[in-house]
Amino acid sequence: MAKGITKRSEDYAQWYTDLVLRAELADYAPVRGCMVIRPHGYAIWEKMQAALDRMFKETGHVNAYFPLFIPESFLHREAEHVEGFAPQCAVVTHGGGKKLEEPLYVRPTSETVIWYMYGKWIQSYRDLPILINQWANVVRWEMRTRLFLRTTEFLWQEGHTAHASMEEAEEEALRMLNVYRTFAEEYMALPVIVGQKTELEKFAGAVRTYSIEALTQDKRAIQAGTSHNLGQNFAKAFNVTFLNKNNELEYVYATSWGVSTRLIGALIMAHSDDQGLVLPPRLAPIEVVIVPIYRTEEERQQVLSVAEKLATQLRPSLTLKLDDRDTVTPGFKFNEWELKGVPVRVEIGPRDLEKQQAVLARRDTGEKRPVPLPQVRGRVETTLEAMQQDLYERALAFREANTFPVDTYQEFQEILAEKGGFLLAHWCGDSACELAIQEETKATIRCLPLEASEEAGECVRCGKPSSRRVVFAKAY
Amino acid sequence: MAKGITKRSEDYAQWYTDLVLRAELADYAPVRGCMVIRPHGYAIWEKMQAALDRMFKETGHVNAYFPLFIPESFLHREAEHVEGFAPQCAVVTHGGGKKLEEPLYVRPTSETVIWYMYGKWIQSYRDLPILINQWANVVRWEMRTRLFLRTTEFLWQEGHTAHASMEEAEEEALRMLNVYRTFAEEYMALPVIVGQKTELEKFAGAVRTYSIEALTQDKRAIQAGTSHNLGQNFAKAFNVTFLNKNNELEYVYATSWGVSTRLIGALIMAHSDDQGLVLPPRLAPIEVVIVPIYRTEEERQQVLSVAEKLATQLRPSLTLKLDDRDTVTPGFKFNEWELKGVPVRVEIGPRDLEKQQAVLARRDTGEKRPVPLPQVRGRVETTLEAMQQDLYERALAFREANTFPVDTYQEFQEILAEKGGFLLAHWCGDSACELAIQEETKATIRCLPLEASEEAGECVRCGKPSSRRVVFAKAY
Numbered sequence: 001m002a003k004g005i006t007k008r009s010e011d012y013a014q015w016y017t018d019l020v021l022r023a024e025l026a027d028y029a030p031v032r033g034c035m036v037i038r039p040h041g042y043a044i045w046e047k048m049q050a051a052l053d054r055m056f057k058e059t060g061h062v063n064a065y066f067p068l069f070i071p072e073s074f075l076h077r078e079a080e081h082v083e084g085f086a087p088q089c090a091v092v093t094h095g096g097g098k099k100l101e102e103p104l105y106v107r108p109t110s111e112t113v114i115w116y117m118y119g120k121w122i123q124s125y126r127d128l129p130i131l132i133n134q135w136a137n138v139v140r141w142e143m144r145t146r147l148f149l150r151t152t153e154f155l156w157q158e159g160h161t162a163h164a165s166m167e168e169a170e171e172e173a174l175r176m177l178n179v180y181r182t183f184a185e186e187y188m189a190l191p192v193i194v195g196q197k198t199e200l201e202k203f204a205g206a207v208r209t210y211s212i213e214a215l216t217q218d219k220r221a222i223q224a225g226t227s228h229n230l231g232q233n234f235a236k237a238f239n240v241t242f243l244n245k246n247n248e249l250e251y252v253y254a255t256s257w258g259v260s261t262r263l264i265g266a267l268i269m270a271h272s273d274d275q276g277l278v279l280p281p282r283l284a285p286i287e288v289v290i291v292p293i294y295r296t297e298e299e300r301q302q303v304l305s306v307a308e309k310l311a312t313q314l315r316p317s318l319t320l321k322l323d324d325r326d327t328v329t330p331g332f333k334f335n336e337w338e339l340k341g342v343p344v345r346v347e348i349g350p351r352d353l354e355k356q357q358a359v360l361a362r363r364d365t366g367e368k369r370p371v372p373l374p375q376v377r378g379r380v381e382t383t384l385e386a387m388q389q390d391l392y393e394r395a396l397a398f399r400e401a402n403t404f405p406v407d408t409y410q411e412f413q414e415i416l417a418e419k420g421g422f423l424l425a426h427w428c429g430d431s432a433c434e435l436a437i438q439e440e441t442k443a444t445i446r447c448l449p450l451e452a453s454e455e456a457g458e459c460v461r462c463g464k465p466s467s468r469r470v471v472f473a474k475a476y
Numbered sequence: 477m478a479k480g481i482t483k484r485s486e487d488y489a490q491w492y493t494d495l496v497l498r499a500e501l502a503d504y505a506p507v508r509g510c511m512v513i514r515p516h517g518y519a520i521w522e523k524m525q526a527a528l529d530r531m532f533k534e535t536g537h538v539n540a541y542f543p544l545f546i547p548e549s550f551l552h553r554e555a556e557h558v559e560g561f562a563p564q565c566a567v568v569t570h571g572g573g574k575k576l577e578e579p580l581y582v583r584p585t586s587e588t589v590i591w592y593m594y595g596k597w598i599q600s601y602r603d604l605p606i607l608i609n610q611w612a613n614v615v616r617w618e619m620r621t622r623l624f625l626r627t628t629e630f631l632w633q634e635g636h637t638a639h640a641s642m643e644e645a646e647e648e649a650l651r652m653l654n655v656y657r658t659f660a661e662e663y664m665a666l667p668v669i670v671g672q673k674t675e676l677e678k679f680a681g682a683v684r685t686y687s688i689e690a691l692t693q694d695k696r697a698i699q700a701g702t703s704h705n706l707g708q709n710f711a712k713a714f715n716v717t718f719l720n721k722n723n724e725l726e727y728v729y730a731t732s733w734g735v736s737t738r739l740i741g742a743l744i745m746a747h748s749d750d751q752g753l754v755l756p757p758r759l760a761p762i763e764v765v766i767v768p769i770y771r772t773e774e775e776r777q778q779v780l781s782v783a784e785k786l787a788t789q790l791r792p793s794l795t796l797k798l799d800d801r802d803t804v805t806p807g808f809k810f811n812e813w814e815l816k817g818v819p820v821r822v823e824i825g826p827r828d829l830e831k832q833q834a835v836l837a838r839r840d841t842g843e844k845r846p847v848p849l850p851q852v853r854g855r856v857e858t859t860l861e862a863m864q865q866d867l868y869e870r871a872l873a874f875r876e877a878n879t880f881p882v883d884t885y886q887e888f889q890e891i892l893a894e895k896g897g898f899l900l901a902h903w904c905g906d907s908a909c910e911l912a913i914q915e916e917t918k919a920t921i922r923c924l925p926l927e928a929s930e931e932a933g934e935c936v937r938c939g940k941p942s943s944r945r946v947v948f949a950k951a952y
Binding site: 063089139329 | 613698
């Protein structure tokens with residue numbers, strides 16, 4: 001157990017907070033519910049941004065920037081939207097020393113202001129599609145906050161697209177859902193269930209909301225990204241029409257989709273351990289740390305000379321840190337880089353020099369192996385690849401071991417209480433039944449999985465017929 | 477003259493606004509003084525960010541993120557700072573449906589909240605230096621706004637560093653000033669004067685402010701970046717001390733430095749013309765556009781086949797657009813890509829095919845030349861390099877032709893009225909004299925240039941002795 005970090009088995013929530021603070025990923029800001037993302041945490045976000053931004057551009061999207069402030073009246077134009085968001089907004093009432101005529105809402109999401117602008121830009125089908133993404137900060141006044149997972153201000157990206165048909169909008173919403181799934185699997189090493197939200201859980205103003213849902217080590221669901229088919233709702237609210245190919249005026253079709261700094265929380269809860277952060281190599285700000293070991297000045301010079309040569313060999317292809325600090329011991333360095341989640345550590349001491357070798361230590365398994373110096377570079381690369389793959393496989397096995405088909409309400413309640421995890425159960429489709437289950441068990445429907453097969457059954461609570469299982473869980 | 481764009485010679489301010497709107501760089505937002513940065517404008521910002529971020533990291537800086545909201549009381553801790561910034565802040569008074577106990581200011585700049593956090597993180601000299609940068613949005617309630625140049629909300633980066641000595645802080649402030657100068661010259665093709673601000677013009681809370689100052693085509697100064705040595709002012713305001721190497725408690729030394737989306741305005745005003753945007757190739761979102769020319773379907777197929785082959789050859793090293801739209805004429809395409817500032821256009825028509833050539837057109841000079849097909853790639857690359865260099869040389873020559881040493885107040889006023897530009901004049905160092913000149917002529921002291929040589933003289937207004945010339949100009 002790392003110094004100052006509660007064990008997961010003792011108190012998972014406290015472990016998480018200790019880890020975030022001690023690994024210097026984030027800190028509490030002086031404003032209620034806000035956080036400071038410290039350099040080590042922000043470097044992970046930069047890696048995430050780079051990968052996602054590339055994937056967005058490969059699917060034809062461009063970036064833009066819309067204003068932080070939204071006139072109060074804009075939120076009121078879409079009935080569900082104002083009901084969902086207005087109560088959690090921060091409101092600017094004064095600017096430049098004067099009271100404003102109309103209060104400004106700090107954006108909780110940008111559909112309204114973006115659709116106002118799309119109204120200025122769209123006249124005909126030739127102006128469509130618009131495929132815009134924005135990287136921005138948003139504010140939602142949360143009552144109970146937790147670093148990264150739920151904060152009053154957070155960073156995210158929000159895609160907002162405009163289309164000439166409902167089919168195209170649906171295709172786009174599913175395309176971006178799939179981009180999120182690919183990112184979660186291939187970069188975060190995080191298996192996710194892809195599905196549709198229920199009416200109760202969908203985005204305020206959407207026709208359909210899709211999400212990716214992951215499982216944390218303490219067997220709760222965590223929503224890691226959402227994609228919405230907004231139909232014509234926002235186009236109608238902002239009167240955005242286009243002349244279609246038949247020369248008829250029609251309201252434009254919309255999607256929006258987003259992921260946020262919450263992903264960092266999901267990442268931590270997927271792989272990390274009592275020693276600290278465990279990061280999939282593709283998102284690690286530092287992939288390899290070299291720690292020289294020596295006692296005398298002569299040893300120091302010999303070891304450092306080899307360490308530096310090794311660093312030069314590795315640097316072109318890898319992000320590397322050579323930790324040559326004189327003020328702390330190698331043991332202190334091991335702990336620190338384990339805490340901070342560096343995937344591979346290379347140790348070199350005088351005895352290694354004699355054997356012309358270095359010792360490779362792998363962060364997730366703790367495995368240590370001597371490697372002949374000329375083979376270090378290749379071995380580091382294969383270890384990183386193996387670790388990326390193994391983290392995914394382990395998380396997938398964990399999820400599978402904690403996914404339970406349940407057929408009775410008693411079984412539902414027992415497994416939820418004893419084991420947690422994902423419960424696959426039949427549900428009648430009625431919001432009243434969904435709400436009752438939530439009140440009685442604290443579990444919510446995470447999604448109607450897109451890849452579930454048809455299967456006749458009875459609602460786990462009311463017994464009415466159901467054609468497929470949905471995913472229940474307690475969620476973050 | 478491009479359609480819908482006022483000529484520069486008619487009305488420079490209107491030309492600028494027309495260009496920004498017509499080239500789809502930005503648009504007016506529905507909130508007073510705010511803008512929307514459209515994809516073409518944002519793509520320029522992304523290029524700027526990538527280059528600057530790389531330069532910041534090469535000089536040892538890391539990124540982080542601090543909160544948008546600052547408690548009202550924080551601004552009041554530094555006397556000059558609150559006086560300078562509080563009157564232009566947007567103020568959040570309500571959150572989550574309730575009135576807040578303490579109003580929150582939307583950050584106009586982040587020194588206060590960052591130094592509050594540094595107080596939690598810094599104990600000893602071992603924790604120093606801290607070299608953090610942040611990419612963020614800030615809000616300043618401006619009375620008179622102009623797209624990119626002065627908007628209520630804008631995007632910027634703000635570096636905030638903490639040091640163990642005044643010398644180190646000074647070195648850092650000058651290092652980053654030099655990074656800005658290099659960026660302006662090498663990427664923006666923009667010559668700048670590097671200098672120190674007067675007491676009147678310095679940042680609220682700084683010991684010394686440095687800036688880079690460029691000259692626009694209408695012969696006004698534009699401040700393009702600032703770097704501040706903040707001394708111990710913010711450390712004292714937030715009680716941030718460190719144990720130095722002599723085991724004594726000392727207040728920490730600080731710098732801050734920033735550039736913003738205003739750079740895009742400076743870029744436009746440096747190089748663009750009556751046809752539209754002219755971009756230095758290193759900041760152009762699209763470096764080359766290929767326009768196929770044909771009349772018959774047979775010609776279309778032949779020309780497109782060669783155009784596509786050419787595109788494939790150029791794409792690995794260049795950002796390229798093959799404009800194969802059928803709905804508009806080649807002439808329309810020429811105008812559109814000129815308006816949008818693509819540096820090099822490659823035209824291919826049936827007669828070119830016969831001669832196994834293409835025609836290269838260069839955006840800044842309008843020069844058109846046939847080039848044998850196998851040489852197109854090389855010629856495009858040398859043309860881009862030449863254009864980058866020529867834009868700088870031309871801007872430098874323009875600045876030199878519009879920089880005037882003046883020795884009497886009459887000469888000062890005459891040249892300012894007749895020619896504009898940078899006036900190099902002696903000044904006594906007294907703020908009263910500086911203010912009087914400003915009131916009488918509308919010219920301000922842009923900076924005390926760092927590279928000016930000593931030269932005895934007399935203040936252009938009051939006749940008191942002066943040891944070097946300073947730079948006066950009317951400014952944006």
